Amino acid sequence: xxxLRVEHVSKRFGGLQALQDVxxxxxxxxxxLIGPNGAGKTTLFNIISGFLPPTSGTITYDGRALxxxxxxxxxxxxxxxxxxxxxxxxxxxxxxxxLSGIGMPVYPSxxxxxxxxxxxxxxxxAHAILAQTDLQDWAQAPAANLPIGLQRRLEIAxxxxxxxxxxxxxxxxxxLTTHEAEDLALLIRSLHAQGIDIIVIEHNMSFAMNLxxxxxxxxxxxxxxxxxxxxxxxxxxxxxxxxGQEEADVAxx
Amino acid sequence: xxxxxxxxIAVFVGIWVSLALxxxxxxxxxxxxxxxxxAFFGIGAYTSAVMTVRYGQSFWAGLLAAILITGIVGAxxxxxxxxxxxxxxxxxxxxxxxxxxxxxxxxxxxxxAMGIVNLPAPSLFGVSFRGGALYMALVWLYAGFVLxxxxxxxxxxxxxxxxxxxxxxxxxxxVGVSVPRFKIYAFAIxxxxxxGAGSFYAHFIGSxxxxxxxxxxxxxxxxxxIIGGVGTLRxxxxxxxxxxxxxxxxxxxxxxRFTIYGALLVLMMLFQPSGLLGDDSWLWTLGKRIFRRPxxxxxxxxxx
Ligand SMILES: Nc1ncnc2c1ncn2[C@@H]1O[C@H](COP(=O)(O)OP(=O)(O)OP(=O)(O)O)[C@@H](O)[C@H]1O
Ligand SMILES: [Mg+2]
Numbered sequence: 001x002x003x004l005r006v007e008h009v010s011k012r013f014g015g016l017q018a019l020q021d022v023x024x025x026x027x028x029x030x031x032x033l034i035g036p037n038g039a040g041k042t043t044l045f046n047i048i049s050g051f052l053p054p055t056s057g058t059i060t061y062d063g064r065a066l067x068x069x070x071x072x073x074x075x076x077x078x079x080x081x082x083x084x085x086x087x088x089x090x091x092x093x094x095x096x097x098x099l100s101g102i103g104m105p106v107y108p109s110x111x112x113x114x115x116x117x118x119x120x121x122x123x124x125x126a127h128a129i130l131a132q133t134d135l136q137d138w139a140q141a142p143a144a145n146l147p148i149g150l151q152r153r154l155e156i157a158x159x160x161x162x163x164x165x166x167x168x169x170x171x172x173x174x175x176l177t178t179h180e181a182e183d184l185a186l187l188i189r190s191l192h193a194q195g196i197d198i199i200v201i202e203h204n205m206s207f208a209m210n211l212x213x214x215x216x217x218x219x220x221x222x223x224x225x226x227x228x229x230x231x232x233x234x235x236x237x238x239x240x241x242x243x244g245q246e247e248a249d250v251a252x253x
Numbered sequence: 254x255x256x257x258x259x260x261x262i263a264v265f266v267g268i269w270v271s272l273a274l275x276x277x278x279x280x281x282x283x284x285x286x287x288x289x290x291x292a293f294f295g296i297g298a299y300t301s302a303v304m305t306v307r308y309g310q311s312f313w314a315g316l317l318a319a320i321l322i323t324g325i326v327g328a329x330x331x332x333x334x335x336x337x338x339x340x341x342x343x344x345x346x347x348x349x350x351x352x353x354x355x356x357x358x359x360x361x362x363x364x365x366a367m368g369i370v371n372l373p374a375p376s377l378f379g380v381s382f383r384g385g386a387l388y389m390a391l392v393w394l395y396a397g398f399v400l401x402x403x404x405x406x407x408x409x410x411x412x413x414x415x416x417x418x419x420x421x422x423x424x425x426x427x428v429g430v431s432v433p434r435f436k437i438y439a440f441a442i443x444x445x446x447x448x449g450a451g452s453f454y455a456h457f458i459g460s461x462x463x464x465x466x467x468x469x470x471x472x473x474x475x476x477x478x479i480i481g482g483v484g485t486l487r488x489x490x491x492x493x494x495x496x497x498x499x500x501x502x503x504x505x506x507x508x509x510r511f512t513i514y515g516a517l518l519v520l521m522m523l524f525q526p527s528g529l530l531g532d533d534s535w536l537w538t539l540g541k542r543i544f545r546r547p548x549x550x551x552x553x554x555x556x557x
Contacts, residue, residue, distance in 0.1 A: 051423065071426035080427070087424035089417055100417050103410045104429030112410040113438065162429055 002062040002078065002165050002197075003027065004048070009057030011043055011221075018043045020221040022057070026166065030192050031199045032212030032229075036241055039218040041201045042084050045168050049081045050074040061166070075104060080164035082155035084171045084201070090144030094135055097143050097154055098126040101161025126161065133157040133187065149180050156187070167191065169200040173207050185211050209233065217241065260389050262501050264457055267392035268450050269497040271399045273477040273489035275446035278403060280475070281484035282412065283439035284419025285334055289346030290474045292330075292353035293444040295466025297323045297451025299357060302369040302461045307362075312375035312456055319452035320445045327444020328437050335433045350468045357463035368462035372455055392453050399446050403486055406442070415439055469511045476514040480521050482528030482537070491530050 011019040050071040202208040209229040217225040219241035301315035417425035482488020
């Protein structure tokens with residue numbers, strides 16, 4: 001089974017210790033990654049997907065070291081991601097956004113310079129993904145024109161187009177209505193049922209608790225808990241971490 | 254039908270249409286603003302001059318060498334673009350332009366300030382193309398070739414990848430696009446096509462001098478792309494035709510043309526950044542409305 005192993009990863013930004021000796025591993029599940037603001041969740045995704053080098057530690061996927069590879073190489077190994085601050089290709093159509101992911105295997109080859117990207121085969125694949133993510137009505141619209149909730153869905157659609165085995169979702173439910181969040185949870189479950197492993201960062205506790213089979217809690221760069229939702233919910237340290245956050249929020253305002 | 258003067262203008266316009274379209278691949282497709290395009294124009298012109306005058310090759314060999322060598326040099330000079338941020342790239346490409354002109358000027362092999370003279374005209378089956386309508390046809394054939402490449406490129410995976418690089422490099426990498434690789438592609442293709450234009454220019458004039466390819470010419474070419482409509486095909490063509498031919502009709506403007514280009518460039522950036530014929534420019538929108546209306550009203554009549 002292809003598994004992701006994060007071993008003793010630390011990350012320092014100048015004087016800030018964003019991650020401290022983080023180790024975790026996927027086991028073919030929907031894994032939740034939660035923690036207060038600034039805990040280092042996105043930083044961990046950035047390191048796994050090659051956008052940032054770790055200060056120390058190793059990451060392997062399917063036995064292959066990831067921490068020296070570039071983002072475009074890591075996606076070729078089957079790990080796709082979305083961005084917390086969404087990055088749609090705004091002037092391209094929704095369809096073209098998805099096609100951009102379908103091109104993933106072609107980009108490294110000189111064929112990219114000669115082969116047209118709109119063929120009946122690629123369009124069929126793209127429309128299948130649009131149907132799966134319920135974006136088919138928007139296919140021709142410029143991505144920038146979509147409501148924000150759909151732009152988040154497009155992030156997922158574009159990542160899916162690279163045919164990942166592991167999908168890293170950074171706060172996919174942020175800003176969604178309860179109803180939209182329920183649809184999203186259904187989508188994530190169906191992707192998992194198709195055999196895609198998932199790590200999802202989420203702030204919305206009930207969303208994470210319902211969706212995930214296991215939850216890793218990060219606080220101030222360290223993993224403070226790694227267990228089933230039921231156990232996490234009772235965990236003193238987790239509750240304290242979140243309470244600390246709320247107190248800090250109150251102090252700020 | 255074509256007198257010498259009209260042919261001269263038509264040849265120049267054709268060459269600058271090729272230059273503007275080639276720069277558009279770099280700026281409009283890949284989003285890499287370059288103020289050094291005249292360097293590639295010059296490298297093509299000098300390559301062709303050296304091949305024909307120094308090594309006695311035919312125009313055709315010179316043209317081919319100009320395209321290939323300028324493409325390779327373009328790929329190499331594109332390497333700094335991988336390291337620097339956007340605003341800095343503008344300076345870096347500007348610097349490249351100055352260095353290239355200095356090399357033409359101070360390296361004896363390139364003839365120094367005296368340039369290289371007595372370039373042969375192309376000929377095919379004993380027919381010479383110099384100065385005639387045939388040369389003009391050849392130049393426009395080349396412009397058509399550059400247009401064809403630009404159009405086809407936009408339909409390929411590389412064209413899509415260049416779009417992603419222009420819009421967001423992180424998102425591009427996240428879908429598997431190697432940002433450095435595609436930037437270098439853009440530099441190489443853009444430079445190669447400009448190099449071909451340089452060859453056509455050199456053999457039309459019959460000589461090459463360093464100052465023709467100075468930094469101001471880079472501004473002129475970039476102005477054509479931006480004023481016409483960056484990223485589209487019609488825009489750079491229109492921009493080159495407008496800016497290259499207008500000074501011929503407005504002779505008094507000749508001496509100030511670089512000033513005018515510069516002023517127009519700034520005005521466009523401020524008021525119509527997508528260019529005169531950009532997708533959302535008022536001129537293009539107006540044109541679409543005028544040409545759509547009859548069709549739309551006919552449909553309305555049929556329906557009623
Ligand atoms: N590129 C960077 N350079 C410097 N500091 C950074 C960088 N990226 C993140 N940080 C800092 O590292 C810490 C962890 O940030 P990160 O974005 O990983 O948190 P997070 O858990 O995703 O928070 P949130 O829930 O707000 O998204 C923060 O203090 C942040 O300011
Ligand atoms: Mg985050």
